[in-house]
């Protein structure tokens with residue numbers, strides 16, 4: 492099938508590459524000329540495990556191409572995916588201007604029947620708005636389908652190639668047939684393709700992300716309670732996770748969720764609820780808990796340094812909002828950096844993939860270390876903000892030899908409390924019982 496993907500970011504590039512991998516001819520469109528130039532030259536623009544190999548293969552075999560021209564990009568397409576940004580607007584609602592701008596342009600360009608697919612995360616009612624924006628300038632028949640994306644950055648290729656489910660919102664038989672054919676190679680093991688109406692598909696995506704964010708904030712509050720009551724969150728987590736009704740995943744406490752999806756999607760669903768005159772109480776609490784959780788370690792750090800961080804130097808491991816990505820949108824590490832700088836401290840950072848992105852935003856206010864161990868030079872303490880595998884079994888002798896104080900503040904519970912005590916560290920994590928002396 493001939494496919495166009497408009498918007499070649501995390502979702503668009505993965506979507507385009509994976510559709511090309513199953514034999515489709517894919518053109519990716521982006522307004523960022525620099526991005527298109529790099530991708531056309533075979534240079535991948537995001538870090539996503541497993542993507543580069545597929546990208547190179549499909550580019551070489553000419554199933555994948557890139558352009559800045561929407562007109563050229565959609566010329567022969569049967570299906571046009573919109574993988575455009577939907578950032579939060581000032582009032583928290585999803586900003587649909589990127590999606591509706593392209594819809595408006597499409598209306599002027601369509602000359603034969605095409606299926607236009609909302610892959611961006613968009614509020615209930617967006618399919619109707621996209622239809623209206625296209626129809627304004629267009630007499631050609633077309634269908635608009637809502638096909639939310641559930642991939643997770645870091646395992647996006649696997650998620651796309653073997654999705655738990657595919658959700659397709661359409662009331663058009665013609666579009667349903669096209670979408671069913673397109674996704675058939677991805678669900679050969681029997682995972683469901685769930686056809687539903689457009690509004691239910693749109694809400695499914697928000698409900699999924701909001702539920703997962705709720706699980707995280709719930710566990711973070713349990714962790715806070717554990718510290719106050721003398722219980723151990725690792726034990727509680729195992730105790731509840733072995734119950735099938737609860738499940739083991741998304742029960743790890745930490746310093747809050749970040750990324751380009753959970754924060755904005757929870758906020759957008761709250762706004763949609765308000766617009767529907769409904770006060771979604773749980774989600775307001777989820778956001779509130781998460782805001783506070785990002786700085787969960789700060790009081791612990793301040794207490795250790797007797798409430799005076801002025802002139803102290805911190806090593807910070809982990810900048811990406813989660814491991815295996817270079818995405819730093821809403822990353823808790825950025826909030827910690829800001830808070831430390833505001834207290835008069837200085838910070839050295841290390842991340843295996845996200846340093847370049849942080850440099851663009853934070854600039855020379857912090858030091859970028861070339862290695863996780865040189866990051867510790869002159870540091871008074873180590874803070875861990877992302878659970879990259881490479882931080883899980885570090886060389887503690889190197890850490891001890893370099894850090895000025897034997898203090899580690901771990902926002903991701905990477906190490907055993909008792910072991911850290913035996914190694915002589917002042918070790919603080921999230922929701923666990925202090926080690927016995």
Ligand SMILES: NC(=O)c1ccc[n+]([C@@H]2O[C@H](COP(=O)([O-])OP(=O)(O)OC[C@H]3O[C@@H](n4cnc5c(N)ncnc54)[C@H](O)[C@@H]3O)[C@@H](O)[C@H]2O)c1
Pocket residue numbers: 497498499500501502503520521522523526574575576577589592593610611612613640641642643644751752
């Ligand atoms: N990132 C994720 O993990 C993820 C997962 C599921 C769903 N989503 C949703 O998918 C959508 C896209 O997210 P993303 O993370 O890929 O965003 P992104 O910012 O990484 O990519 C968006 C791309 O669209 C391009 N763009 C903007 N305006 C354009 C235009 N007029 N024409 C062509 N290209 C244009 C930008 O240059 C950028 O490359 C969002 O709605 C997001 O909520 C994201």
